[in-house]
Amino acid sequence: MIFTGLLCGALLGFVMQRGRFCLTGGFRDMFLSKDYRMFYALLIAIAIQSIGVFALIQMGLLQFKAGTFSWLGTIVGSFVFGIGIVLAGGCATGTWYRAGEGLIGSWIALFAYMLMSAVMKSGVLVPINDAFKQYALPTNSIPATFGLSVWPFIILLAAITLYLAVRHLRKPKVPIPSLPRKRSGLSHLLFEKRWHPFATAVLVGLIALLAWPLSEATGRMSGLGITTPSANILQYIVTGNSEKYVNWGVFLVLGILLGSFFAAKASREFRFRAPDAKTAVSSFSGGILMGFGASLAGGCSIGNGLVMTAMMTWQGWVSLLFIILGTWTASYFVYVRPRVQAKKLQSASMTTA
Template identity: 50%
Template sequence: MIITGLAVGAALGFILQRGRFCITGAFRDLWVSRSGRWFTAFLVAVAVQAIGVAALTGAGAISPEIPQFSVVATVVGSFIFGVGIVLAGGCATGTYYRAGEGLVGSWFALVAYVLSAAAARGGILAPVTDWVKGAWTTGLTTIPASIGIPEWAGVIILAGATALLVHRHVVASRARSAPVQLPAQRRGLAHLLLERQWNPLVTGALVGAIAIIAWPASWATGREDGLGITAPSANLVGGIVTGDASRFDWGVLLILGIVLGSYIAAKASGEFRVRVPSAQVIQRSIGGGLLMGVGAAWAGGCSIGNALVQTSLLSWQGWVALVFQILGVGAAAWVLLIRPRQRRAAERAAARQAASAETAPDSAEPVTAGA
């Protein structure tokens, strides 16, 4: 039943909202604060899903189709998408769940994103998308197949590398945290779900678990795919515009469920609040949403479809998309965040130096000779 899409989406939206799982923030922190904490949590989600998908595939429950690697479309589209998510203040999934929290800027970004995705996938911009995707298509599918190793070996390597990163993160966190005497904490499920701050690594594991569940739930309805945001977003617009009810499939209910789950989590935790940003932020959100939709359509997926799902399938498209999404985020972060911060710091340093020079005593005063 396609109603399971709504349930899976609601669970995902709840986890994303309560865990503050922001893929844009994970990528941006690599450049701005040089922190890999959230990126490690993201890789946990990828690795957990990779193990689950390998098990489901081995059991014959699913048989994922790996796309052939289109170089120009993946590279350019993913870079554009990376720039867009910084402007929009969140990736495709982040925009959905933040819309459920009441962020008006995300509402604008979401509308721009779904419209541009629909236009690029099957609308007025579809010919451009087809041309970009056909510019340089290879026969490459998965990385293990290209280097001649079994798929399960690739999954083991990914899981092992992720485990090493998790260990490094845990050790570093313990070294930074000084032991303190904490007061007795409240207990209970409501406290754990709605009040206590979630551990990033646990959140990443939960996202990976939901991604695993999405595969058989989606396949049971005839939609042979896992988590996805861009194609369902385009289908939502297409269904509304054309009235074609067949477009409202499991994936469409998934994205609607993300908004619903995020809203429930935000209301229950007292974090729901309609927040109206400045006109400049709204303009950036719209521009970012437009870039997100086009970039994801060209690349064949967004931060979920490519960076989370296709990476778990060890596809070339997924991992190259992940790299260029991060590079796009870095380029946008440099222009919008890092460079302005450096400029302001230099201006403050110059102002302090000038003020210090004005108040310093004159060391060149003449010395009066003694009698």
């Protein structure tokens, strides 16, 4: 039963690789070019998962407890995580699937992310993690806070998402140059044709929904999650304790790697690409910040930004907000400020000349 995690992860890795479902790039583009397509796509995936999961809960097929809201850890950790994903060149899931494409920089970021996550969860930084979690509110569920059913919130989310998606689709299309068609039929659709972000989001939402019953069937009462399973891999390698650390989530993240690898090979996009020294240092630093932030926040852009948002929790939506703010902050210092300084230097040199 635990191997269903491998299947679910492989599906997710395949879809994210082929659909280029990169939340880091999406959040960054919101700031740099006012392009909200990927954010709207994320809302689609959240809405689909939310409708499906709460329908299953209402039918008594799933269980979910929102727990408490560790507000300080969520805010600080999510902001740090947002900075980290810009430096690493991808979020937690994005790093896994890009590693499957052969990017050595993503392997560096992935190792640093796993290492810091393990240190935060079972190493010398556990006291810091625990200290932040002391600042918590008793209710994490947004509907429970207001004493309401979850369905008005789901309907509101679905309505807003539908409005934003339709409005975007009605905008005039900018022609995108494409490579000459070399395949036909299903092979062309799967491995050659450019996937629309919204179509990819529908598939991601359905896979996120599928993860809940598959995971709960093994006793893991949760949906998609990346940070803890990533840490578990390193913890298992060090301790050899398979009973404690090898679970459905571990197979999920390994499946993402395998699914992405298959998609990249089949679409002829796989190749080993080594980063320069500066990029390697940035990838490692970003991975460290990702591991620290995600552990502090109780989840990454998938665990909090996709799953806990769908479960209508404060943790999910507050985390998503601060991940985006962290991404924007890092994007300013990494992309905008160097350009401004370069223009000033160029202007000064021209004036001197």
